[in-house]
Amino acid sequence: MKRGRALPLIHGSAALLALFSLGATLWTGVEQRGIALAFGALVALGELTRWHGPQVREAAPLGAAGALSYALLGEDAGRATTHGVAQVISVVLAASLVGCVPHIARGRGGVFDHLARRVLTVGFAAVCFQPLYNHGTFADWSGPAYALLLIALLALTALCDAVLAAALAHSRTGWPFGPLLRDELRGMPGIGSAVGATGAVMALGVAVVGLWALPVFCLPLLLTQVSLRRYAAVRTTYRQTIASLARATEIAGYTPAGHARRVAALSRAVGRDLGLSEPELTVLEYAALMHDIGQLSLVDPVPAGATAGLPGAEQRRIALLGGAVVRQTGVDAEVAVVVERQADPYPEQPPAARIVRAVNAYDEKVRDAGPGGPLTALEELRLGTAGDYAPEVVEALARVLSREGLTLPSAG
Amino acid sequence: MEAVPAMTLLAVLYAGGEWLARRRFPGTFYPVLLAAVFLLPAPAAALVALPGALLSPVEQRPAWLRRVWRAAELVVAVWAAGRVFRALGGRDAVEASDVPYALGPAAGAVLAFCAVLTVLDGGILVVAERVPVRRAWRGLLLRSLAPVGVHGLAGLMMAVLWRSPYGPLAALLVLLPMGVSWWAFAQYHRERGAHQATIRALVQAVDIKDEYTRGHSERVGQASMMIARELGMDDERVEVLRFAGILHDVGKLGVPTRLLRKDGPLTPEERRVIELHPEYGHEMVRGISFLGEARAAVLHHHERLDGSGYPYGLVGSQIPESARVVAVADAFDAMTSTRSYSRARPVAVALEELERCAGRQFDPVMVAALVRVVRRSGWDPVVTADGVPSRRVPSPAPVSGRAGAHR
Numbered sequence: 001m002k003r004g005r006a007l008p009l010i011h012g013s014a015a016l017l018a019l020f021s022l023g024a025t026l027w028t029g030v031e032q033r034g035i036a037l038a039f040g041a042l043v044a045l046g047e048l049t050r051w052h053g054p055q056v057r058e059a060a061p062l063g064a065a066g067a068l069s070y071a072l073l074g075e076d077a078g079r080a081t082t083h084g085v086a087q088v089i090s091v092v093l094a095a096s097l098v099g100c101v102p103h104i105a106r107g108r109g110g111v112f113d114h115l116a117r118r119v120l121t122v123g124f125a126a127v128c129f130q131p132l133y134n135h136g137t138f139a140d141w142s143g144p145a146y147a148l149l150l151i152a153l154l155a156l157t158a159l160c161d162a163v164l165a166a167a168l169a170h171s172r173t174g175w176p177f178g179p180l181l182r183d184e185l186r187g188m189p190g191i192g193s194a195v196g197a198t199g200a201v202m203a204l205g206v207a208v209v210g211l212w213a214l215p216v217f218c219l220p221l222l223l224t225q226v227s228l229r230r231y232a233a234v235r236t237t238y239r240q241t242i243a244s245l246a247r248a249t250e251i252a253g254y255t256p257a258g259h260a261r262r263v264a265a266l267s268r269a270v271g272r273d274l275g276l277s278e279p280e281l282t283v284l285e286y287a288a289l290m291h292d293i294g295q296l297s298l299v300d301p302v303p304a305g306a307t308a309g310l311p312g313a314e315q316r317r318i319a320l321l322g323g324a325v326v327r328q329t330g331v332d333a334e335v336a337v338v339v340e341r342q343a344d345p346y347p348e349q350p351p352a353a354r355i356v357r358a359v360n361a362y363d364e365k366v367r368d369a370g371p372g373g374p375l376t377a378l379e380e381l382r383l384g385t386a387g388d389y390a391p392e393v394v395e396a397l398a399r400v401l402s403r404e405g406l407t408l409p410s411a412g
Numbered sequence: 413m414e415a416v417p418a419m420t421l422l423a424v425l426y427a428g429g430e431w432l433a434r435r436r437f438p439g440t441f442y443p444v445l446l447a448a449v450f451l452l453p454a455p456a457a458a459l460v461a462l463p464g465a466l467l468s469p470v471e472q473r474p475a476w477l478r479r480v481w482r483a484a485e486l487v488v489a490v491w492a493a494g495r496v497f498r499a500l501g502g503r504d505a506v507e508a509s510d511v512p513y514a515l516g517p518a519a520g521a522v523l524a525f526c527a528v529l530t531v532l533d534g535g536i537l538v539v540a541e542r543v544p545v546r547r548a549w550r551g552l553l554l555r556s557l558a559p560v561g562v563h564g565l566a567g568l569m570m571a572v573l574w575r576s577p578y579g580p581l582a583a584l585l586v587l588l589p590m591g592v593s594w595w596a597f598a599q600y601h602r603e604r605g606a607h608q609a610t611i612r613a614l615v616q617a618v619d620i621k622d623e624y625t626r627g628h629s630e631r632v633g634q635a636s637m638m639i640a641r642e643l644g645m646d647d648e649r650v651e652v653l654r655f656a657g658i659l660h661d662v663g664k665l666g667v668p669t670r671l672l673r674k675d676g677p678l679t680p681e682e683r684r685v686i687e688l689h690p691e692y693g694h695e696m697v698r699g700i701s702f703l704g705e706a707r708a709a710v711l712h713h714h715e716r717l718d719g720s721g722y723p724y725g726l727v728g729s730q731i732p733e734s735a736r737v738v739a740v741a742d743a744f745d746a747m748t749s750t751r752s753y754s755r756a757r758p759v760a761v762a763l764e765e766l767e768r769c770a771g772r773q774f775d776p777v778m779v780a781a782l783v784r785v786v787r788r789s790g791w792d793p794v795v796t797a798d799g800v801p802s803r804r805v806p807s808p809a810p811v812s813g814r815a816g817a818h819r
Contacts, residue, residue, distance in 0.1 A: 077509075143577030151585070190592055197588035204585075205569055208576040209511040213569070216511060217586075220566045224589045227596035234600055237702045238607040244696050245614050251666040251692045296665065329613035331606060 007171040010164065014116035017123050018093050024086035031082045035073070038211045040095040042066035042218070047099020049222075051229055060114075061195045061225050062218065063099065067092040067118060068157065068199030069206070071126040072150050074133050077210030084134060088126040093119055113168050120164055125157040150203060154196040158188055174403060179275040186277065194224050245329065246289035254295040259363060264288040266400070267359045271352070273396040284352040286331055287338035291356050294322025294339070315343035346390040354390040358397060361389065374401060415456045421580065422448045425587075426464035442560060443590050445490055446567030447583070449521055450506055450514075451574055454494030461486040481536065489528040497521040506571050514568060522564040526556045566590055615658055628745055631793040633657035635741035635782065642781040643737075649705075653737055656706035660713045660738050663693025687722050690714055709734035713742055716773045736775040740766065740782055743774065748791065759791050 030036055046063025071088045073081055096118055100111050132138065138146060162184035170177040198221045205213030246260040267288040271281050295318055310318075323340030327333070334352075341353040342360070349357070358381060365377035378401070381394045422444055429441035441464070448460040465483035472478065497503065502517025504510075534549040566586050574583040615629045636657030640650040664672060667689055671682055678686070694711035697703055712735035715721035717728055731739075747762040757765070763783050770776040 144579045144581050147578040147582040147585075190595070194589040194592035197585040201569065201573070201582070201585045204573060204576070204578050204582045208578070209509045209572055212511040216515075216565050217569055219562050220586070220589050220593070223562050224593040224596065227593045227600065231596045231600040231603065234603045234607060237700065238603055238610065240700045240702075241607060241610050241614070244700050245610060247696055247699075248614070248662075248665045251663070251696055253666065253668075325613070328616055329610045331610060 005171075006167045010120070010168060010171075011112065011116050014119045017089060018119050021086040021089035021123075022093070024084075025090040028086075030087060030091075031084075032076070035076055035081065035206075035211065036083065036087065036091050038214055039066055039070040039073075040091045042214055043070070043092055043095035044099040045218075047096050048102065049225070050099070050103065051225075060099075061191055061198075061228075062221055063096065064118070064121075065195045065198035065202060065221055066214075067096075067122045068125055068154065068196070069202035071122050072129050072153060072199065072203040073206060074129075074138070074146075074203070075207035077206070077208070082134070083130070085123070085126040085130045088130065089119060089123050092122045113172070117161065117164050117168065121157055121161045124160045125153060128153050128156065147200070147204060150200045151196075154200055158192050158196055159185075162188060162192075175272050176275060179272065179277065182275075183278045191224070191228060194221065242286055242289055242329075242331065246293065249292045249295055252296060255292050256367065260289050260292060263291065263356070263359050263363050266363070266397070267355050269400045270355050270359060270393065270396045273400050274351070274355070274392070276351070280352065283332060283334045283338065284355060286335045287326075287342075287352055288356050288359065290326055290329075290331075290335065291322065291339055291342055291360060293325045294318040294320070296325065312343065319343040345387055346393075349390075351393075354393045355396075358389040358393045362397060415452050418574070418580075419448070419452055419456045419460055422451075423460045423463050425584075426460055427467050429587075429591075430464040430468045441590075442563040443566040443570060443587060445486070446493070446518075446522070446525070446560075446564050447570035447574070449490055449493045449497055449525070450502065450518065450568055450571035452494070454491045454498065457494045458487045458491040461490045485529065485532045488532065489525050492528045493521040493525040496524040506568075506575055509572055509576060511568070511572060514572070518564055518568045519561075522557075522560055526553055526560050529556065563590070611655065611658065614662055628749065629658050629661060631745045631749070632660060632738065632741045634793045635744055635791075636737050638785045639737050639741060639778055639781045642785040643777070652704050652706050653709070653734055655703055656709035656713075656734050656738050657741050659693065659697055659703070659706065660710055660742060661689065661693065662696055662710065663689035663691065665696070666692030687714070691723050705732060705734040708732040709738045711735070713738040715739070717775060718772050721773075731775075736778050740774050740778040743769075744782060745793075759786065763787075 043063050043066040046060045046066050049062060050060035070092065073083075075081060093115070096115055100115070104111055138149065141149065162181060166177060166181035166184045169175065169180050198217065202213060202217055205217055243261065243264075246264075249255045250257050250259065264285050268281055268285050271284045276284060319340055319342050322342075323336045326336040326339050338350060338352045338356060341349050342356045344353065346354050346357070361384075362377050362381055365380055366373040378394070378398055381389050381397070382391075426441050426444040426448075429444060445457075445461055448457040451457070452460070462483055465486045466479055468479060468482060470478045470482075497517045497520065500517035500520050502514050502521065505514035505517065530549065530553045534552055537543040537548040538545055566589075570583040570586045573586065574580050576582065633654045634657070637650055637654040640653040645653070667686055671678070671685060674682070690711050690713060694707060697707050697710055700707075709732065711723070712726060712731055715724065715726045715731045715735060716739075717731070717736075719725050719727040744762055744766060747757050747765060748759055750756040763786060766774060766779045767783065770779040
């Protein structure tokens with residue numbers, strides 16, 4: 001999938017589907033208004049409680065679960081439902097739009113991507129289920145078989161959603177599609193499975209007890225959402241604390257201002273280019289932030305904090321000191337390993353340590369050079385690949401830099 | 413007899429769940445227990461709890477006695493909840509999938525479950541652990557009602573789906589969101605622990621540089637917390653002030669190690685360099701949003717009420733409250749512990765000295781609070797970061813006669 005072509009394709013097909021469904025629904029009118037209203041309210045509520053932040057896989061789990069259960073709804077308290085694909089999409093779209101209003105008013109971005117994803121995912125589930133159901137194909141299926149069918153459909157829908165999310169992220173950021181898709185798939189057992197299971201339970205629950213199932217089953221999913229939100233919040237503060245700890249070396253005058261943050265941002269970009277997964281990227285980022293922390297144990301600072309120019313033995317000694325400090329911080333032991341091994345020859349290093357080493361050297365080399373600095377620094381790294389810097393990391397660094405126009409990413 | 417397969421399946425589920433969640437939070441899989449309450453006759457439901465409770469994790473010894481007690485407690489609670497549910501007519505409602513009606517009996521069952529657990533939990537605390545009667549039951553019921561209530565709703569959905577044509581498979585789906593919720597909760601606790609360890613490490617980084625003050629940061633944190641609590645601040649603010657005390661000297665990381673370790677008097681120039689540490693510290697912690705007003709305390713903990721402090725020379729109420737708290741705690745610990753330049757003074761002498769300087773240097777409200785709480789409960793700080801005993805050096809000439817005028 002080429003970058004740039006996916007975005008109009010996704011938005012265009014979502015808009016087409018939405019327009020067609022709205023037209024069809026207006027033409028035929030809304031069937032079973034009570035049910036449509038109840039599910040619409042649920043989806044709108046889910047969108048209202050949608051939350052924003054980085055590292056959020058499913059921002060509106062309640063909205064997603066409500067929309068999916070409406071798409072897979074076959075009965076209401078024993079009576080067969082009559083709504084079709086067009087109505088499902090129209091109701092979900094209208095409710096999502098209502099729920100998005102406060103978010104748009106507050107000027108938050110990403111609404112169109114979110115809506116397109118929701119419309120296409122729900123459309124997929126509804127197209128798979130509603131025509132066959134209304135045709136009577138599942139009429140003589142036994143209860144458990146029907147439940148299994150819903151689970152299978154939801155699993156397919158989740159796959160479709162993961163592909164969509166990865167394609168959107170790919171065309172927005174230019175990061176490679178493969179690792180993005182792998183990350184999406186790896187995240188599915190978490191909130192993804194909870195959303196899918198809730199969608200199935202709501203569809204089945206409404207079939208058994210009627211619309212009462214909706215409020216009753218909202219609460220457990222809201223609880224899940226609150227737990228996940230708290231988890232995300234504590235991860236954010238943790239990240240801030242580690243970034244501050246990393247700045248200790250700058251304030252102590254051991255390293256130049258912004259060095260740790262620049263190395264972390266660039267390392268992350270290189271790691272992503274090399275296809276590291278999200279947990280691996282977190283380890284890499286923390287290690288890059290704290291890679292110079294060993295210098296705190298030195299009585300006198302290294303000139304300009306430039307460790308790349310020191311003799312190998314001295315580099316390794318500082319790296320070991322840093323690893324010892326990181327171990328005390330209670331951060332994941334993998335981070336300490338990366339910090340410890342950052343000065344080893346690259347064939348013996350774990351991938352993350354190779355990245356930290358090359359990016360650190362790049363940032364130190366580029367700092368003193370003039371306008372041609374980045375190119376000169378890259379050239380020096382390429383020459384050094386024989387022993388110090390891993391060739392594939394240097395190449396990934398070159399790709400990242402050419403993508404960013406050979407400037408350093410400014411924010412951390 | 414027809415309840416046996418359902419009972420076995422639920423018991424296995426509960427035991428498996430508790431085993432998976434071991435070492436974390438017992439009670440995570442209450443939805444299974446409550447589904448059993450709503451599905452099975454009371455004695456059968458009680459049996460469902462048995463294997464899981466006997467396998468459940470116990471942290472303190474004697475482990476088996478505690479497991480047996482926990483099992484007995486749960487069996488009684490589940491049985492009572494089952495009786496209440498049946499007495500209120502819940503079973504017929506579940507059979508008929510009449511959810512609005514079943515909500516009432518389910519609420520009754522949840523209440524009975526919580527009440528029995530509360531009575532037994534508090535009772536054993538009083539009898540076996542000699543906890544005062546007043547404290548044993550405080551807040552126990554209210555704290556458990558909300559989570560068990562949500563678990564009850566999930567259990568009710570499980571029971572209804574179980575009895576529906578879709579069968580147990582559909583019922584098991586209910587457990588997935590609950591499981592994810594539990595997972596996120598466990599991750600939250602793990603990450604929070606790691607976060608606190610990192611903050612402690614931030615402080616230890618100062619200790620690496622400034623060996624004389626080992627443990628000082630944590631003790632100041634403790635004293636700040638005591639003052640804040642004595643002033644009746646809410647728990648969240650007390651916690652923030654503890655962090656303020658712990659982190660107040662973090663800016664010393666920016667001061668050259670040679671200066672911090674220098675024995676003997678400092679030149680005016682060296683003194684000025686050391687006096688930069690509040691600003692360095694603020695520069696470090698300002699990006700950590702959860703620290704809130706603790707950040708102001710880091711910047712202003714060397715201000716004095718009469719305006720003769722640094723870095724800004726703020727006067728009186730211009731100084732943030734958090735900084736006034738930390739200033740008193742800092743001076744108190746500086747006086748009662750041995751430094752390179754002064755010997756430790758007795759607690760009573762230090763308190764008198766603080767009272768003497770209240771109004772000019774310190775906020776009298778904070779000083780009075782510290783005096784009250786120390787005279788009442790003593791000063792016996794527990795310091796976890798106190799790894800190596802500090803290097804005691806015979807004190808050279810005092811740097812200054814003023815109280816708490818430490819570096």
